[in-house]
Amino acid sequence: MSIAVPVRAPRWVSRRRIFEQHLADLHKCKNLVHIKQVFAQILKSDLHSDLQVAAKLVSAFSLCHQMGLAIKVFDLIEEPNTHLYNTLIGAHVRNSQASQAFATFLRMQSSGLPADNFTYPFLLKACSGKSCLPLVQTIHSQVEKFGFRADIFVPNSLIDTYYRCGPLGVFGARKLFSMMVVRDTVSWNTMISGLVKVGELNEARRLFDEMPVKDAISWNTILDGHVKAGDMNAAFELFEKMPERNVVSWSTMVSGYCKVGELDMARMMFDNMPVKSVVPWTIMISGYAQKGLAKEAIMLYDQMEEAGLIIDHGTVISILAACAESGLLGLGMKVHTSVQRTGLTCNTLVLNALIDMYAKCGSLDKALSIFGGMPEKDVVSWNIMIQGLAVHRHAEKALELYDRMKQEKFEPDGVTFIGVLCACTHAGFIDQGLDHFLEMGRDFGIVPQIEHYGCVVDLLGRGGRLKEAFGLIQSMPVEPNAVIWGTLLGACRVHNDSEMAAEVLDRLVKLEKSDSGNFSTLSNISSAAGDWDGAASARFQMRSSGIKKPPGASSIDVDDEIHEFTAFDTSHTESDGIYQVVATLRMDLEEVR
Incomplete structure (x- = not known):
C-alpha cells in the first residue's frame, strides 16, 4: 500500500519577489527611517538600476521632503524612461520646486524622450497665479500639437490651471471647455468650481443646471458658491433639492449661516446633522467665538471633547483665530489646555496661533513665554510677537526682538516691517522709523506696499510733521486710499491744522462720500482752532448730504x-x-x- 506524502512548497523565493513585496507601497510611505533602510537593502542587492524601484523611491523620498535623496536615486539610473522623469517632475512640484520641475522636463526633452499624457498635468500643477498664464498657454499649445487633448485627463487639468491663473485665465478655460467633444463629470465640475472661484456665480449656476449628470461634488460646489456670495436663501433652496447630502453639504450650510450672522439657523443645521465630523464642530464653535458668545462657544467645545472627537491643528488654529478676533481669552485658554494634552505643542502653526491669540487678548507675558519655548520658530512667529508688542505699546521690546530676529538669521518680510513701523509710531521714534522704512528696500529688497506708506504717514502725522506726510502721500507710487487720507486727517485734528484738514477732506470725500466721520472731524478741528464758520460749514455739508454719524460702540x-x-x-x-x-x-x- 502506498502512502501519499504531502508535497512541501519550496521555501526559496527570489530576492526580486521579496523586494517587490516590500516595495509595493513604498511610494506612499512617509517614514524616512524605513525608506532609508529599504534603500540600503536595494543598493546591497544591486536593484537600484531597476526603473520601477527607482520611481517608487523617488516618490517616497519626495513625500518626506528629501529631494536631495530623490535626485540621488534618479541619478543612479543611466537611462531614465518617461515614467521616471514624470515621477521626478511630480516630486519637484509636490515640494513647491516649480523651476526644478521645468528644468527636469527640459532635460527629458534634450535626452530625446517624448512627453506623455502624464507629463503635462504634472507641469500644470506647478503653475499658479496670473504670471503663469503665458506658460500655461505654451503648455496648452504643446498639448494640442501632440494630440493629448484626446485624453480627457489632460484638458481637465488645463481648465483647472487656467482658473488658477485668476480672471485672465477664464477665457482660456471657457474656450477649451467649448472645444471639448467629450466631457466627463470632472470636466463640468472643474468649470463650475473655477467660475465660482473667480466670482462668476451666475454662469456657474447656468452650467450646473445644464450638466447632464451631477455628483455630490457638483452639488457641493455650487452650494458653496451661493454661500460665498452670501445668498443663503438660494443656498437653502438648493440644499433642499439635493438628492444626497454629506458632511460637506451640511458643514457648508452651517458655515454660511455663521458668516451672515444667523447663528440660530447655523445651530439648527448643526443640531440636525445626521453625522458630524470635527469640521462642523469647529465651524460652529468659531462662529460663536467670532460673535463674542463665549458661553455658547465654551459649552459646545466641552461637548465636542465629551463626544471623543480628536482635534487637529486645523481645528485649533480656526478656533484660536476666532478667539483672537473677539478677545475671548477664556476659550483660548481652554483650547491651549487641549493642545498641551493632545501633543500639538510641537506644531509651529499651532504655537503661532496661540501666541497671536494671547497677544491680541492682552496676555503678552503668556505670548512671550510660548514664543520663548518654541522648538522651531519661523518668520511668522517673529512677526506675530513683534506686532503684539508694538500694538500694546511695548515699542522698545518690539524693536529689540526685531534686532534679535536678524541676529538669528531670520530674514524680515513685509509683515515684519509693519510691526516695526507700528512700534516706532507708538513710541514716537520718527527718525528711527524712517530709517527702517528705507531699510526695507535697501537691505532686503522689499517693495513698500500701501500698508507701509500708511504706517509712515501715521508716524509723521503723530509727530506733527504734517507737510512731510502730505508730500509722502503725493509721491506714493500707488493711489492713496481712504485709510491713508483718513490717517492724515486724524493727525490734522491732533495738531489743530484746519487749513490742511480742509484740503485732506476734499480728497477724502471723493473716496468716501458717505462717511460722516470725516465732516465731523473737520468740524471739530475748525472749532478747536476758533474757526466757527468752518465748523458750521462742515456740519452743514454733513446735514445737506443726508449723512448721519453712526453712534459709537463699546x-x-x-x-x-x-x-x-x-x-x-x-x-x-x-x-x-x-x-x-x-x-x-x-x-x-x-x-x-
Whole structure:
C-alpha cells in the first residue's frame, strides 16, 4: 500500500519577489527611517538600476521632503524612461520646486524622450497665479500639437490651471471647455468650481443646471458658491433639492449661516446633522467665538471633547483665530489646555496661533513665554510677537526682538516691517522709523506696499510733521486710499491744522462720500482752532448730504460673555439697571464737583 506524502512548497523565493513585496507601497510611505533602510537593502542587492524601484523611491523620498535623496536615486539610473522623469517632475512640484520641475522636463526633452499624457498635468500643477498664464498657454499649445487633448485627463487639468491663473485665465478655460467633444463629470465640475472661484456665480449656476449628470461634488460646489456670495436663501433652496447630502453639504450650510450672522439657523443645521465630523464642530464653535458668545462657544467645545472627537491643528488654529478676533481669552485658554494634552505643542502653526491669540487678548507675558519655548520658530512667529508688542505699546521690546530676529538669521518680510513701523509710531521714534522704512528696500529688497506708506504717514502725522506726510502721500507710487487720507486727517485734528484738514477732506470725500466721520472731524478741528464758520460749514455739508454719524460702540467681557453698548442703547436685557447706575454715578460726580 502506498502512502501519499504531502508535497512541501519550496521555501526559496527570489530576492526580486521579496523586494517587490516590500516595495509595493513604498511610494506612499512617509517614514524616512524605513525608506532609508529599504534603500540600503536595494543598493546591497544591486536593484537600484531597476526603473520601477527607482520611481517608487523617488516618490517616497519626495513625500518626506528629501529631494536631495530623490535626485540621488534618479541619478543612479543611466537611462531614465518617461515614467521616471514624470515621477521626478511630480516630486519637484509636490515640494513647491516649480523651476526644478521645468528644468527636469527640459532635460527629458534634450535626452530625446517624448512627453506623455502624464507629463503635462504634472507641469500644470506647478503653475499658479496670473504670471503663469503665458506658460500655461505654451503648455496648452504643446498639448494640442501632440494630440493629448484626446485624453480627457489632460484638458481637465488645463481648465483647472487656467482658473488658477485668476480672471485672465477664464477665457482660456471657457474656450477649451467649448472645444471639448467629450466631457466627463470632472470636466463640468472643474468649470463650475473655477467660475465660482473667480466670482462668476451666475454662469456657474447656468452650467450646473445644464450638466447632464451631477455628483455630490457638483452639488457641493455650487452650494458653496451661493454661500460665498452670501445668498443663503438660494443656498437653502438648493440644499433642499439635493438628492444626497454629506458632511460637506451640511458643514457648508452651517458655515454660511455663521458668516451672515444667523447663528440660530447655523445651530439648527448643526443640531440636525445626521453625522458630524470635527469640521462642523469647529465651524460652529468659531462662529460663536467670532460673535463674542463665549458661553455658547465654551459649552459646545466641552461637548465636542465629551463626544471623543480628536482635534487637529486645523481645528485649533480656526478656533484660536476666532478667539483672537473677539478677545475671548477664556476659550483660548481652554483650547491651549487641549493642545498641551493632545501633543500639538510641537506644531509651529499651532504655537503661532496661540501666541497671536494671547497677544491680541492682552496676555503678552503668556505670548512671550510660548514664543520663548518654541522648538522651531519661523518668520511668522517673529512677526506675530513683534506686532503684539508694538500694538500694546511695548515699542522698545518690539524693536529689540526685531534686532534679535536678524541676529538669528531670520530674514524680515513685509509683515515684519509693519510691526516695526507700528512700534516706532507708538513710541514716537520718527527718525528711527524712517530709517527702517528705507531699510526695507535697501537691505532686503522689499517693495513698500500701501500698508507701509500708511504706517509712515501715521508716524509723521503723530509727530506733527504734517507737510512731510502730505508730500509722502503725493509721491506714493500707488493711489492713496481712504485709510491713508483718513490717517492724515486724524493727525490734522491732533495738531489743530484746519487749513490742511480742509484740503485732506476734499480728497477724502471723493473716496468716501458717505462717511460722516470725516465732516465731523473737520468740524471739530475748525472749532478747536476758533474757526466757527468752518465748523458750521462742515456740519452743514454733513446735514445737506443726508449723512448721519453712526453712534459709537463699546464692549466689555464679563464672565466670558461680550456685552456691546451704543449711545442711548436700550436693547440690552439689563438696560434699565445699567442706566440707573449711570444716573447714580452722574449724581455722585456732581456732588464731588
